[in-house]
Amino acid sequence: MERAFDPARVEPRWRALWEERSLYRADPASDKPPFCMVIPPPNITGRLHVGHGLNNTLQDMVARWKRMSGYDVLWVPGSDHASIATHVMIERELEKEGLTRQQLGREKFMERAWAWKEKFGGEIGEQLRRLGASCDWSRERFTMDPGLSAAVREVFVRLYEDGLIYRDRYLINWCPRCRTAVSDLEVVHKEMQGKLWTVRYPLEGGGWISVATTRPETILGDAAVAVHPEDDRHRAVVGRTAIVPAVGRRIPVVADPFVDPNFGTGAVKVTPAHDPNDFLAGRRLGLDPIVVMDESARMTSEAGPYSGMDRFVCRERLLDQLRSEGLLLEEKDHLLSLGRCQRCDTIVEPMISLQWFVKIEPLARPALEAVESGRIRFVPDQWRKTYYEWMRNIKDWCISRQLWWGHRIPAWYCDSCGVTIVSRRDPDKCGTCGCLSLTQDPDVLDTWFSSGLWAFSTLGWPESTAELRRYYPTTLLVTGYDIIFFWVARMVMMGLKFMDEIPFKDVYFNGLVRDAKGEKISKMKGNTVDFFELMETYGTDAVRLTYASLSSPGSDVALAPGRLDGSRAFANKIWNAVRFARPHLEAGAWSSPPRREHLSEADRWILSRCSRVAQVVDEAMESYRFDEATAAIYRFAWHELCDWYLEMSKPALAAPNTPAGEAARGTLGHVIDRLLRMLHPFMPFITEELWQSLPRPAGSADRPVSIAIALFPLREPEMEDAAAERALEILMEQVTVRRNLAAGKEALVARDVPAHIRPFTEEARQVLERHRDTIAGLTRSAAPQIVQFSTAREGWVPIRGVTSCTEFTLFLTGGAEIEAERARLNKEIERLAKELTVHEAKLANEGFLSRAKAEAVEKVRAGHRDLTDRIARIRKTLEQLGA
């Protein structure tokens, strides 16, 4: 067995076994209690990234833990067609070929999209397996597979029949690059330095009124100028007619309270076709919208001389014209928040358009209640507020997209009478006029429409399947907080509407993954971390452990190399602990749990600790404290089992045929076995490898084929032993103080001169009497004497340390050796003092620091501190020598 853990050699083997044996297959007929999660389906737009890594690692930890705890676990895997996101990816490819999707045509485009899906959809599965994800692959779903498409259609029709889906001409967000409507959520607002222009509109019959705008090109679509009804400055102009510059349109000056009299000039241009506020104002005031931009954001014929021009070119030209006509009064910098397309970053344009909407309020009300009442629990709790905030101010959801990749809207329009037919089955004729010529709506649905159904559509809805009956509502959803509105909220609404039941009981929101410096990872910044390289470098288990150890509720996860290093070191530590244990376990029979009669105090101590840690881990998992669970195991494995127990039990293990040896062997086997099992959800590969490599205890039933289906360790009250724990605390304290006293004075510590321990209590005395040899072994020295008074010894120098229950006296060699050591140390101080002088001079010379030099100086300072420290330490040793 190799001296170091090599993940690359170990991981593939177990992935194969897990797959072959279908270990993660759920069984609706099982008599175990069900536990179900649906994966947040990754988009088929590309490879998984570190964020997916975190999300799926946490899910897998819960899945494995629950499976080992006796649940029938169903973790449904799958992927999302990601309508608009996939469009953007494919269109980027097309662009390289000099094509647009319109040139390619709908059919050809769909072929490409399906090919894309085949490629990336498949890779997603591979990548999840690579991570060790214990999904039920036999139940893998895709948002556009036939079953889910049927669910989408059923939902659309039912919502339509219930009057919750309607079609309307309304002002929506339009992405001119994607050439589709997008929902409010798909618009990302970014602050930018822009300009605010003040423009003068002539009034008919003389005079003028000036208005401010950040988008001058919309002037061409103005339908009115509005002022506040109470604004005295403008009272006189209300009712008069203004002339729109450049196009000469005559528009009214109106009064409406939506105008803020304190902003700009107090008068505002009204462009009902291209601004949300103005759209509503226009409806209120009965103004006709004038559409001046088309679907590519080029100016329409309504824009007169600017017709056919790009919106931003038009802006500049128009400004030139206004300037030359003396109508541009002012131009100043203005901070503005620009809406951009979430997927392609193009500046979106508010546009009037005929779209399908979901009337959301009736769906939102029960969804709000489900969380308020606690039927659905959010972890961490703080996200409830965010959810409430959004739900209480929710607006109708624009669900139609002028795209091709997605679920086509099941609506047909009669070519002769124009009636709309929404139907579960494709209609062949118009039910109203009998006409045979019907045209299906060309649009597809927002990608989130289908993901909103994911919790039940993946289980077979609208069919009443065994899965649906058994696993719905699902138990837990693990997802990122960035899709709380996009996805979580919509699943709650859809679940309640169509299943009449919440979609999940708990929602755990994992953090965002950030880079080593804690900064948000983005392609723009160029600080992306390749997830697969990460696993390559550190091993999947170490990456998983790092994710878990950094997952404290409500905080993001920074991929700090230090943490990853620590996890990798831990994997190696476990590897070597088992490498040490294996020959002993192979040397003779052992039973688990070990027979009690010959157990040493150390045995009883580690068994007791093992039980307590199992309980801590189980409780931590129950409350989704992955950080606490892994910290408890880490500490136990490294700092209790390895640092103390393995060292203490070596003498007993060396004598396998004695009762003590057998007891130690049994203890070791028992504890290692349980450690591996409790660690398995976090580090599945290494634990499987090691667990499989161990001989099984005598007389045990056949071992499960995989540790993944072994039982998760629980507390064993009969193993808990407070007396042994207390005794070991005393013992460890003595060893530590002995090491402490000797540290740095190795030359002066006599191995053959016993130390004295003066116990303060009878309890301590008894413990120490029992463990004199253990102390000797762990400190590589002679056994200490347990004394009532520590007496001075001729020719030896005592140094003393006090513990909670003893005074520990260590004797150093006396006389000549001390003098020699003193001389050596004095010389060392001299040398360091010289070095220190140099440092001080350097620091003094710095005077004014250029910023660039600051770092170098900081280094010198650190060196300075170190030197000072070292001198102080040596002085301390000298003092002790003098004592």
Added chain:
RNA sequence: GGGCGGUUAGCUCAGCGGGAGAGCACCUGCCUUACAAGCAGGGGGUCACUGGUUCAAAUCCAGUACUGCCCACCA
């Protein structure tokens, strides 16, 4: 403009009413027959600031300052 977080050792983070902690980095000594990705020891923090509550505050309350994120139609 609203809302939610964060500010603890050089770095990444736990702790959230009585002892200031972990991993990494750093320093010292060790290749001790599981592990040098290791062992043993060590240094390092007015727990952002101010005020309040309390016998007691990193921890509770109020405010301040930075900082991150979400939401929002102010032209």
